[in-house]
Amino acid sequence: MTQRRSYQVGTGLFILLGFAALAYLATQTTSVANFQQGPSYTLKARFNNVGQLKLRAPVKVAGVRIGSVQSIDVDPVKLDAKVELSVDKRYQDLPDDSAAAIFTSGLLGDQYVAIQPGGSPEALKDGDEFVLTQSSIQLEDLIGKFLVTGNPPPKPANGQDGDAGKPAGDASKPANGDTPDHTH
Amino acid sequence: MPSPPPRERGPSMIGDSLAQVGACGLFLLGILAAIPKSLRHIKETIRQIWFVGAMSLVIIMTCGLFVGMVLGLQLYYVLSIFGGTAALGTVVSLALYRELGPVVTALLFAGRAGTSITAEIGLMRATDQLAAMEMMAVDPMAYVAAPRFLAGIVAMPLLACVFNALGIFGAHLVGVTWLGLDNGTFWSNMTSSVDVWKDVVNGVWKSCAFGAVVALIAVFQGYTTPPTSEGVAYATTRTVVFSSIVVLALDFVMTAFLM
Numbered sequence: 001m002t003q004r005r006s007y008q009v010g011t012g013l014f015i016l017l018g019f020a021a022l023a024y025l026a027t028q029t030t031s032v033a034n035f036q037q038g039p040s041y042t043l044k045a046r047f048n049n050v051g052q053l054k055l056r057a058p059v060k061v062a063g064v065r066i067g068s069v070q071s072i073d074v075d076p077v078k079l080d081a082k083v084e085l086s087v088d089k090r091y092q093d094l095p096d097d098s099a100a101a102i103f104t105s106g107l108l109g110d111q112y113v114a115i116q117p118g119g120s121p122e123a124l125k126d127g128d129e130f131v132l133t134q135s136s137i138q139l140e141d142l143i144g145k146f147l148v149t150g151n152p153p154p155k156p157a158n159g160q161d162g163d164a165g166k167p168a169g170d171a172s173k174p175a176n177g178d179t180p181d182h183t184h
Numbered sequence: 185m186p187s188p189p190p191r192e193r194g195p196s197m198i199g200d201s202l203a204q205v206g207a208c209g210l211f212l213l214g215i216l217a218a219i220p221k222s223l224r225h226i227k228e229t230i231r232q233i234w235f236v237g238a239m240s241l242v243i244i245m246t247c248g249l250f251v252g253m254v255l256g257l258q259l260y261y262v263l264s265i266f267g268g269t270a271a272l273g274t275v276v277s278l279a280l281y282r283e284l285g286p287v288v289t290a291l292l293f294a295g296r297a298g299t300s301i302t303a304e305i306g307l308m309r310a311t312d313q314l315a316a317m318e319m320m321a322v323d324p325m326a327y328v329a330a331p332r333f334l335a336g337i338v339a340m341p342l343l344a345c346v347f348n349a350l351g352i353f354g355a356h357l358v359g360v361t362w363l364g365l366d367n368g369t370f371w372s373n374m375t376s377s378v379d380v381w382k383d384v385v386n387g388v389w390k391s392c393a394f395g396a397v398v399a400l401i402a403v404f405q406g407y408t409t410p411p412t413s414e415g416v417a418y419a420t421t422r423t424v425v426f427s428s429i430v431v432l433a434l435d436f437v438m439t440a441f442l443m
Contacts, residue, residue, distance in 0.1 A: 011231075018341070022388070030383065
């Protein structure tokens with residue numbers, strides 16, 4: 001009888017251990033771990049190009065995660081990408097002239113939204129939109145421009161391309177590059 | 185050195201293999217039909233889960249740890265060529281969940297638990313215990329075959345999960361503790377690229393299927409073994425060979441379907 005008891009207890013422990021391992025794998029090592037825990041508020045940003053940004057990608061300030069990407073949509077009128085960021089309620093003092101940029105972590109890493117804090121005394125509130133944004137840098141574009149013009153590619157960091165109003169900006173650039181006195 | 189049982193060459197060999205596959209299929213139907221009856225003595229199934237699952241834990245955990253460690257080491261070397269060591273956690277976890285966890289666990293399971301199932305049932309056959317059960321109106325399919333089959337299906341996914349968890353731990357040990365990767369990068373890249381349903385749960389489905397296949401082959405080989413000590417030896421060998429081949433082939437097919 002005690003023999004029988006002991007293997008039944010052992011089997012129970014084994015099944016428990018297996019399910020604990022499954023629960024650990026499913027919740028701690030997958031995107032489930034990235035779900036927001038505490039209360040959060042929403043900020044919006046517009047980008048000309050989101051690159052490979054994915055849902056639930058991290059939102060970081062100074063390299064530290066403060067939230068995640070909630071949704072990515074195309075604006076049917078302005079034809080740019082609307083990204084909603086859900087930011088932890090603890091970080092409510094982001095200046096309203098902060099800039100949002102899409103960066104890549106490492107060479108092969110995933111893309112994330114980096115917020116570069118500005119200096120304004122006013123803070124962004126729930127539902128506010130970033131004025132300054134910088135699209136993800138497209139390696140192919142840079143290489144293409146470099147090959148076509150022979151110039152060093154135009155600095156991508158100049159863009160405040162979240163501002164609508166220069167939708168044809170990209171198309172006009174190669175024409176600029178063709179002018180001969182552009183070379184240094 | 186015992187000589188192998190005489191076999192005819194030529195067309196009858198193909199016929200033999202076909203007959204084996206057919207008999208195995210019919211045997212599966214027999215097991216499935218006997219499952220409701222076997223649930224009446226659920227304690228036998230629990231004993232088998234203990235025997236094939238819990239007793240395999242040590243070998244599964246040791247192997248999982250070493251597989252994870254060698255993955256960490258090799259991938260660190262390869263990824264450092266491209267400057268992408270930040271992706272180590274992602275690559276290790278995806279390789280383990282999608283492929284290595286279910287497959288290596290199934291191969292170990294065939295070696296550790298499949299062989300002992302075959303040898304046990306084969307000896308029951310050789311010593312006429314199965315016939316004796318039938319004489320006593322105890323259905324050996326319900327009392328011997330079905331519980332082991334069920335135990336394989338239940339135990340395999342759990343073992344594969346333990347294997348994966350130990351593998352991640354091993355890769356973390358090598359990558360972060362020894363080679364000095366950043367801990368936060370390791371985990372955050374992993375959590376942002378691994379999906380619960382597409383990666384973890386698909387791996388669990390795979391290992392359920394592998395558990396069923398390995399247990400079926402092991403029980404079938406034991407059940408149909410020639411009732412001699414030589415026959416039991418060959419049946420045990422065939423269990424390992426056949427289940428390894430079928431697991432690897434089924435792995436390809438399932439990957440193609442689950443992608």
